[in-house]
Amino acid sequence: MYGFKLPDIGEGVTxxxxxxxxxxxxxxxxxxxxxxxxxxxxxxVKIPSPVEGRVSKIMFPEGQVxxxxxxxxxxDDGSSAPAPANEKRETPAVHNEPAVQQQAPSGAxxxxxxxxxxxxxxxxxxxxxxxxxxxxxxxxEDLERPVEKPQSVPVPQTVRAQEKQVxxxxxxxxxxxLRRLIFDKMTKSKQTMPHFTVMxxxxxxxxxxxxxxxxxxxxxxxxxxFFVKASVVALKKHPYLNAVYNEDRKNYTIRKQYNIGIAIxxxxxxxxxxxxxxxxxSLVEVSAEIADLADRAxxxxxxxxxxxxxTFTVTNVGTIGGIMSTPIINYPxxxxxxxxxxxxxxxxxxxxxxxxxxxxxxxxxxxxxxxAARFITDIxxxxxxxxxxxxx
Amino acid sequence: xxxVQALNSxxxxxxxxxxxxxxxxxxxxxxxxxxxxxxxxxxxxxxxxVIDTPLVELGIVGMSVGMSLMGVKAIPEIQFQDFxxxxxxxxxxxxxxxxxxxxxxxxxxxxxxxxxxGGIKGGLYHSQSGEAYFAHTAGLVVVTPSNPYDAKxxxxxxxxSPDPVIxxxxxxxxxxAKVEVPDEDFRVxxxxxxxxxxxxxxxxxxxxxxxxxxxxxxxKNSVNADVIDLRTLLPMDVNAIISSVxxxxxxxxxxxxxxxxxxxxxxxxxxxERAIEYLYAPILRVTGPDIPFPYRLEDxxxxxxxxxxxxxxxxxxxx
Numbered sequence: 031m032y033g034f035k036l037p038d039i040g041e042g043v044t045x046x047x048x049x050x051x052x053x054x055x056x057x058x059x060x061x062x063x064x065x066x067x068x069x070x071x072x073x074x075v076k077i078p079s080p081v082e083g084r085v086s087k088i089m090f091p092e093g094q095v096x097x098x099x100x101x102x103x104x105x106d107d108g109s110s111a112p113a114p115a116n117e118k119r120e121t122p123a124v125h126n127e128p129a130v131q132q133q134a135p136s137g138a139x140x141x142x143x144x145x146x147x148x149x150x151x152x153x154x155x156x157x158x159x160x161x162x163x164x165x166x167x168x169x170x171e172d173l174e175r176p177v178e179k180p181q182s183v184p185v186p187q188t189v190r191a192q193e194k195q196v197x198x199x200x201x202x203x204x205x206x207x208l209r210r211l212i213f214d215k216m217t218k219s220k221q222t223m224p225h226f227t228v229m230x231x232x233x234x235x236x237x238x239x240x241x242x243x244x245x246x247x248x249x250x251x252x253x254x255x256f257f258v259k260a261s262v263v264a265l266k267k268h269p270y271l272n273a274v275y276n277e278d279r280k281n282y283t284i285r286k287q288y289n290i291g292i293a294i295x296x297x298x299x300x301x302x303x304x305x306x307x308x309x310x311x312s313l314v315e316v317s318a319e320i321a322d323l324a325d326r327a328x329x330x331x332x333x334x335x336x337x338x339x340x341t342f343t344v345t346n347v348g349t350i351g352g353i354m355s356t357p358i359i360n361y362p363x364x365x366x367x368x369x370x371x372x373x374x375x376x377x378x379x380x381x382x383x384x385x386x387x388x389x390x391x392x393x394x395x396x397x398x399x400x401x402a403a404r405f406i407t408d409i410x411x412x413x414x415x416x417x418x419x420x421x422x
Numbered sequence: 423x424x425x426v427q428a429l430n431s432x433x434x435x436x437x438x439x440x441x442x443x444x445x446x447x448x449x450x451x452x453x454x455x456x457x458x459x460x461x462x463x464x465x466x467x468x469x470x471x472v473i474d475t476p477l478v479e480l481g482i483v484g485m486s487v488g489m490s491l492m493g494v495k496a497i498p499e500i501q502f503q504d505f506x507x508x509x510x511x512x513x514x515x516x517x518x519x520x521x522x523x524x525x526x527x528x529x530x531x532x533x534x535x536x537x538x539x540g541g542i543k544g545g546l547y548h549s550q551s552g553e554a555y556f557a558h559t560a561g562l563v564v565v566t567p568s569n570p571y572d573a574k575x576x577x578x579x580x581x582x583s584p585d586p587v588i589x590x591x592x593x594x595x596x597x598x599a600k601v602e603v604p605d606e607d608f609r610v611x612x613x614x615x616x617x618x619x620x621x622x623x624x625x626x627x628x629x630x631x632x633x634x635x636x637x638x639x640x641x642k643n644s645v646n647a648d649v650i651d652l653r654t655l656l657p658m659d660v661n662a663i664i665s666s667v668x669x670x671x672x673x674x675x676x677x678x679x680x681x682x683x684x685x686x687x688x689x690x691x692x693x694x695e696r697a698i699e700y701l702y703a704p705i706l707r708v709t710g711p712d713i714p715f716p717y718r719l720e721d722x723x724x725x726x727x728x729x730x731x732x733x734x735x736x737x738x739x740x741x
């Protein structure tokens with residue numbers, strides 16, 4: 031019997047959500063056949079089977095978040111017991127053995143029949159409960175203790191009652207996949223970071239003009255690269271905004287890399303792709319990279335490293351609508367720039383002006399209002415006179 | 423009155439009311455039986471209704487079967503249950519099967535009384551607990567009272583039963599306790615367990631000779647136990663057991679008979695089949711060991727407070 035564990039996909043990922051099983055119990059799998067889709071940090075990867083055999087047991091349902099190193103399914107590959115050497119070979123760098131694993135090596139849960147019944151009635155997944163009884167057995171008391179992971183907290187009876195009240199015409203949305211990640215991250219950001227937002231109005235006439243000139247030269251760029259490049263220049267001047275919060279140690283790291291996250295609207299929800307080392311790339315290069323990232327994000331083809339490690343994020347909702355917004359910081363970053371729709375108007379002299387609101391949300395624990403105001407003023411200056419920052 | 427007195431007065435009562443009732447057994451007449459259960463009855467009802475038989479258990483049971491088929495209500499006594507095995511063929515193949523083999527044409531309304539169990543320094547041929555042999559046989563009713571009141575109530579029900587009853591009398595309890603037993607007729611229904619103690623923490627299932635031991639142990643150790651006295655071993659009051667187990671989720675079964683394939687095994691299996699989802703701990707049995715009944719080591723053989731509490735604590739502490 032081969033216990034297939036969630037491998038360390040790399041980049042410090044410690045857990046992932048089972049998005050979709052491609053096998054059912056009883057299936058025969060070939061080596062390297064895709065068995066399961068796991069979503070980590072907004073990227074979904076298909077994980078192939080390292081062995082050939084019959085799927086004897088699937089340990090978790092779709093939608094479950096599992097830790098790296100957790101046995102996901104058991105494959106009857108003809109071996110009587112999981113050979114330690116074999117496991118080591120197939121799942122390198124398993125360094126985060128979760129609590130579930132410590133209870134029982136086979137991934138099986140030990141609990142008395144009554145505890146199993148009560149957990150079922152309460153909707154508790156025993157696999158996520160840490161047993162304190164002899165040999166890691168789950169006791170009745172363990173069921174009454176809240177589970178560490180927020181997504182596995184038993185559904186309170188009141189919520190269940192409310193769910194029952196949902197009529198058949200309504201639609202119940204479970205937090206799954208990308209939506210769950212957004213859900214969790216937004217909650218964490220707003221709950222952890224005291225946000226404040228400063229706004230500024232900018233005249234984008236020169237920016238549009240610059241874009242036109244480039245277009246005449248056969249170079250097509252969108253507006254977003256302008257914001258990215260302007261942000262990089264401003265961040266160099268205001269390093270506190272290019273920082274990352276370290277939750278464990280309650281401190282911040284000021285990053286010397288300028289990896290700019292770009293919020294991308296995909297069919298599954300908002301995702302943030304990263305233009306890394308944006309300070310070393312030209313406007314045109316940044317533009318091409320954003321186009322490529324956005325295209326692949328919508329197809330669900332982003333690689334893990336392309337969604338990790340951003341130091342500051344730009345979100346452009348102007349292409350869709352809305353003249354103003356208060357963006358939520360892309361946790362654990364400390365600031366986010368929101369850019370909006372261009373508003374055209376004609377002044378008293380009959381001259382057409384084109385303006386845009388930009389907004390900057392900051393983690394007020396680290397960033398003072400004055401700092402944020404100076405930063406957004408600089409951005410305004412750059413964008414109203416693009417040649418200045420493009421030269422830097 | 424004690425259990426012997428209760429049984430004696432009940433037999434007296436049924437004989438006075440029904441002239442078809444006949445007692446037969448070894449030394450039951452002039453001697454009144456080795457435990458004096460039939461004392462005075464021969465003098466009162468004559469040698470034709472209280473018959474001293476030869477030392478032939480096969481004959482006592484065989485004759486009783488024949489009599490009962492012919493309209494006589496035979497209440498034979500086997501002096502010690504240990505001697506019953508020579509009559510086994512009559513019990514298993516005749517008594518138990520008459521109703522079935524006759525397609526319901528004949529019932530067999532006889533009551534086979536016999537003292538059983540240890541605790542009186544009777545030695546290996548006078549102390550056995552063979553209830554499982556009978557409870558394994560369809561067609562029999564097997565009862566065992568644990569106190570004088572139930573002895574009377576169960577005996578009256580048994581006499582009225584159309585089917586053959588094995589009436590097991592725990593001999594160590596014959597004179598162990600005196601309780602008020604009403605003069606008037608009352609019945610303890612066959613197939614109905616008693617709950618002499620109610621509690622929420624653990625279910626202790628027991629019967630016959632072990633009931634007082636269990637009750638004393640629970641009281642002395644302040645165990646909040648639901649104690650079930652089965653009273654009828656076949657047919658067993660399954661609902662009483664299951665409903666209690668669903669309440670407590672923890673079970674200990676206590677009987678004096680050897681462990682292997684004893685009543686405890688059956689009760690444990692029933693609980694597994696019907697209420698496993700309610701169990702917090704394994705079902706434990708406190709029984710006699712799988713050995714012949716030892717004369718010198720009788721005190722070690724019989725389940726006692728120490729052994730019962732050891733099991734209760736293990737079940738209660740199981741997490």
